[in-house]
Amino acid sequence: xxxxxxxxxxxxxxxxxxxxxxxxxxxxxxxxxxxxxxxxxxxxxxxxxxxxxxxxxxxxxxxxxxxxxxxxxxxxxxxxxxxxxxxxxxxxxxxxxxxxxxxxxxxxxxxxxxxxxxxxxxxxxxxxxxxxxxxxxxxxxxxxxxxxxxxxxxxxxxxxxxxxxxxxxxxxxxxxxxxxxxxxxxxxxxxxxxxxxxxxxxxxxxxxxxxxxxxxxxxxxxxxxxxxxxxxxxxxxxxxxxxxxxxxxxxxxxxxxxxxxxxxxxxxxxxxxxxxxxxxxxxxxxxxxxxxxxxxxxxxxxxxxxxxxxxxxxxxxxxxxxxxxxxxxxxxxxxxxxxxxxxxxxxxxxxxxxxxxxxxxxxxxxxxxxxxxxxxxxxxxxxxxxxxxxxxxxxxxxxxxxxxxxxxxxxxxxxxxxxxxxxxxxxxxxxxxxxxxxxxxxxxxxxxxxxxxxxxxxx
Ligand code: UD1
Ligand code: CA
Numbered sequence: 001x002x003x004x005x006x007x008x009x010x011x012x013x014x015x016x017x018x019x020x021x022x023x024x025x026x027x028x029x030x031x032x033x034x035x036x037x038x039x040x041x042x043x044x045x046x047x048x049x050x051x052x053x054x055x056x057x058x059x060x061x062x063x064x065x066x067x068x069x070x071x072x073x074x075x076x077x078x079x080x081x082x083x084x085x086x087x088x089x090x091x092x093x094x095x096x097x098x099x100x101x102x103x104x105x106x107x108x109x110x111x112x113x114x115x116x117x118x119x120x121x122x123x124x125x126x127x128x129x130x131x132x133x134x135x136x137x138x139x140x141x142x143x144x145x146x147x148x149x150x151x152x153x154x155x156x157x158x159x160x161x162x163x164x165x166x167x168x169x170x171x172x173x174x175x176x177x178x179x180x181x182x183x184x185x186x187x188x189x190x191x192x193x194x195x196x197x198x199x200x201x202x203x204x205x206x207x208x209x210x211x212x213x214x215x216x217x218x219x220x221x222x223x224x225x226x227x228x229x230x231x232x233x234x235x236x237x238x239x240x241x242x243x244x245x246x247x248x249x250x251x252x253x254x255x256x257x258x259x260x261x262x263x264x265x266x267x268x269x270x271x272x273x274x275x276x277x278x279x280x281x282x283x284x285x286x287x288x289x290x291x292x293x294x295x296x297x298x299x300x301x302x303x304x305x306x307x308x309x310x311x312x313x314x315x316x317x318x319x320x321x322x323x324x325x326x327x328x329x330x331x332x333x334x335x336x337x338x339x340x341x342x343x344x345x346x347x348x349x350x351x352x353x354x355x356x357x358x359x360x361x362x363x364x365x366x367x368x369x370x371x372x373x374x375x376x377x378x379x380x381x382x383x384x385x386x387x388x389x390x391x392x393x394x395x396x397x398x399x400x401x402x403x404x405x406x407x408x409x410x411x412x413x414x415x416x417x418x419x420x421x422x423x424x425x426x427x428x429x430x431x432x433x434x435x436x437x438x439x440x441x442x443x444x445x446x447x448x449x450x451x452x453x454x455x456x457x458x459x
Contacts, residue, residue, distance in 0.1 A: 001095040001119065002046040004174065006086045009033055009101030010053030010073040015225040021055030023101035024062050025229055028236055029260040029278065031062050032223060035104035042108045043115070046094065049086040050101070078192030079168070080184045083177070092175045095119070098195070100168055102223045105235060110219060111169075114212055118171035122208040125199065126169040128220045129213060136165030137196045139211060146211050148200035153189035164213070166196060167220035176207060244271070249283075252291070266302060284319065293324075301337065315347075318354070336371065353396065366408065367392045376402035376420065383408045395430070 013022025023033035033050070040048060048066075052059050053073045060070060071085040083098060090096060095118055097111065110126065118124045125146075127139050137149040138159050149166045150159050180198040188194060202209050214220045218235045221228070240259035241251055249269040251257055256273040263277050266285035276294045283289070284302035294311045301319035306312065310324035314331035320338040323329070327341045332349035335341070339352050342359030350364040353371035358364060360377035366389050367381045379400050381392040390408035394400065398412045401420035406412070411427040412434075418424055419435025428434035 001093065001173070002091075003043060003097060003115065004090045004094040005040045005043070005045045005048045005097045005099060006083055006090070007033070007036055007040065007048070007050045007099045007101050008079060008082045009059065010051050010076055010082055011102065012054040012076075013102070013224065016229075017226075021059055022223065024055070024059060025223065027104050027223075027229070027233055028240070028258070032104045033059065033063060033101040034066075036099055036101055036106070037063065037066055037068065039104075039106055039108055040097070040099055040111070043097070043111055045097070047090070049089060051082045051085050078184075078186065078190070079195035080181055080193035080197065083195055084181045084193070087174070087178055087181065090174050092178070093120075094174045096170075096172050096174050096177050098168070098170045098172070100222065103167070103169070103220060104223070105219045105221060105232060105239070106169065107215075107219050110212075110215060114169065114171045117210040117212070118173065120173050120175075122210065123170060123172040123176070123198075123202055124210040124212060125171075126167040126220065127164050127211045127213050128167050128217055129164050130217065131163070133163050133165040137168075137194075138162040139164040139166060141211075145203075146199060146209050147203060149194075149196035151188065151190070151194060151196060164211075167214060168195070169220065170195075172198065176202070176205070261297075272308070290324065298329075364392075366390065367394065369394045370396035370398070370414070372397045373400070374398075375400045376404065378403040379406065380404070381406045381408055401435070 009023040011022055016022050016025060024031040027035055047069060049069045049071055051071045051073050053076055056072065069089050073082050073085045097115060114124045114126055135152055137151045138155055139162060140147045140150055140159060180201045183201060184193045184197055186193050199209055221232060223229050223232055237258055241254035241257050244263060245251055247265045248267050249265055249271055252272045257271060258276045261277060261279040261281060264282045266283060268286045269283045271289045272291040274292045275289050279297035281295050282299035284300060284304065286302060287300050287304045289306050290308035292309045293306050296313045298312045298315050300317045303320045304317055305322045307324035310327040312329040315329040315333035317335045318337035321335050322340045326343045328346045330348040333347040334351045336352060336354035338355045340357040340359055345358050345362045348365040350367040352369040355371055356369050356373040358375040362375055363380045365381050366383040368391060373394050382405055383389050392406045392408040393411040395412060395414040397415040399417045401418050401422060403421045404418055405423040407425045410424055412418060413428055413430035415431045416428045417433045418428055419433060419437060422436040424436060
């Protein structure tokens with residue numbers, strides 16, 4: 001059967017005490033709903049439908065680039081009513097998988113297992129066994145067979161002792177789902193149209209209902225307040241750290257790494273404590289990342305070393321580069337092999353050739369640096385005249401003395417040397433020493449000024 005995923009996301013999330021709709025609260029830097037959509041997407045469904053209500057425009061805008069069909073639930077009359085809103089655009093011959101915008105850690109494998117036992121005449125649901133199932137609908141069984149789900153507020157004392165709860169996640173054939181949704185009544189403790197009532201209808205119609213117990217409780221946890229959000233963040237962090245370790249990385253402390261994106265790893269990568277990855281990060285073989293490093297959309301070639309407290313963004317590094325400590329690579333930096341960028345060095349749109357070094361206190365912005373260049377401490381490319389950005393070009397083998405101001409546009413020739421403390425405003429020729437310093441003089445007989453003796457006390 002073709003798969004239609006329906007994600008319920010109409011709830012307000014009052015307990016978040018936030019102006020941001022609940023399903024847009026961030027997990028690893030992205031909306032909760034994005035995580036659900038992304039995990040569901042991996043099942044390659046024929047269509048995905050999101051039922052929205054509160055903060056509708058904001059929710060739609062945040063997921064505008066996703067291919068989703070949106071269904072408005074103007075009033076929150078219950079989960080059954082919510083699913084009903086999506087049904088007009090779901091074809092009868094599909095299998096409907098119901099997910100929740102605030103249950104972000106659900107695993108694709110679990111969903112596959114659920115789908116596998118559902119079909120045109122069979123539904124399945126995901127249950128969870130909890131020490132304290134308070135708040136959950138309870139799974140009422142007779143022997144092994146499921147009879148119905150009873151909501152907490154409608155349950156008799158004996159039913160409240162059942163520890164198997166309803167996760168809410170279900171796989172139901174569309175044709176039957178539509179029929180059952182049409183039969184829902186709201187004569188219950190909450191006056192709501194309960195999706196859960198379809199289980200008893202299925203049993204009555206002799207449709208097979210297979211409950212599957214969730215392999216982990218984490219994946220069915222919902223988010224209702226900021227404390228639960230932090231708990232989910234920690235679980236997600238642990239999950240991503242585990243993925244890195246299973247991919248071969250050695251982590252100094254799996255509890256102190258945040259992966260907010262996708263990381264591709266070579267072999268024998270080492271990552272120290274308090275490292276943050278965002279976007280697409282690629283680490284080659286034997287790369288070592290020091291503590292307190294932030295990498296955002298960065299690729300690092302084999303044997304690269306990033307020393308502590310460095311921040312690298314939208315940059316590409318060849319093999320064997322050594323960066324930091326305290327280095328900053330801003331967007332558009334592209335380093336060849338064996339480049340050294342040391343402490344308090346900032347790069348922006350800088351292309352640096354193989355083996356070149358800028359080891360101390362330097363700014364290279366809009367710069368094209370060749371191979372084997374040495375840039376002395378405290379050198380600055382003056383790339384901005386207040387209106388325009390200009391390029392500084394430094395050719396292969398050049399040696400820039402310490403404390404140079406390279407006023408762009410300017411070119412330093414091949415194998416050229418510039419003297420320390422020079423302000424270079426015109427191109428420096430190949431192979432020669434260029435310097436722009438006044439001659440050093442010493443004034444004979446010069447004395448330090450002395451305080452005048454006025455007799456008055458200074459105030
Ligand atoms: C629901 C289940 C319960 C289950 C529990 C798991 C029903 C009747 N009960 O209870 O068996 O154990 O989830 O957390 O289904 N929503 C809408 N529109 C609505 C109502 C809800 O979109 O009109 C969305 C909410 O945003 C939320 C989800 O559906 O994401 C669940 O709603 P909630 O009110 O939290 O259901 P519970 O009462 O917790
Ligand atoms: Ca809930």
